[in-house]
Amino acid sequence: MNIDMIFNFIKDNIGIIILINLAIALIFFIILLIMIVKVSKLKKKYSLLMKGSSSESIENLVHDFKNLSKDAYDKSEIALDGIKLLNNQIQNCVQKVGIVRFKAFEDVGSNQSYSIALLDNKSDGVIITSIFGRDTNTSYAKPIVRGKSEYTLSEEEYLAVERALGINTK
Numbered sequence: 402m403n404i405d406m407i408f409n410f411i412k413d414n415i416g417i418i419i420l421i422n423l424a425i426a427l428i429f430f431i432i433l434l435i436m437i438v439k440v441s442k443l444k445k446k447y448s449l450l451m452k453g454s455s456s457e458s459i460e461n462l463v464h465d466f467k468n469l470s471k472d473a474y475d476k477s478e479i480a481l482d483g484i485k486l487l488n489n490q491i492q493n494c495v496q497k498v499g500i501v502r503f504k505a506f507e508d509v510g511s512n513q514s515y516s517i518a519l520l521d522n523k524s525d526g527v528i529i530t531s532i533f534g535r536d537t538n539t540s541y542a543k544p545i546v547r548g549k550s551e552y553t554l555s556e557e558e559y560l561a562v563e564r565a566l567g568i569n570t571k
Contacts, residue, residue: 492522499564501557505532516557518565524548526565528558 411418447459454462497520502512513533520526524547531540543552548566550558 494521495519495526496522497524497526497565497567499561499566501561501564503557506534508535514557516555516561518545518558518561520545520548520562520565524566528554528561530555530558 451462499518500515502515504512505514514531516528516530518528526545527542528545529542531538543550545562548562
């Protein structure tokens, strides 16, 4: 094929060539409009994502969030360590209490004497008894280890320990 034949072909089919070029241009124009709409939507989403952030790019924003999450993780680890420490300490705090009020002497009115058992989680602690008489008041304490005392307990003291341990709820 020589150059004259190409020119003659174009001259003979100029109308069709123009229509094809117009169709291609129209397709490209439609694609351009679609791309403009998509870019506009992406810009809105990007603006929403970056709203309130001092970061200038998504990369910086992700880096900032990574730092924030590491800080939050570190603080949660510190908080968990504190909770473990408190949990260990609370094991030795008074957690079980039992009290019995009683009338120690017939000639003294109402139940003014008492025994109170104060025990920790391991059932260790103390029982405090206070006896009220007409002219005197006597208080004393007995150690409790694993729910028992090496000292002889009165009926009221024994009942207070049982109540603290949840054995007797009378």
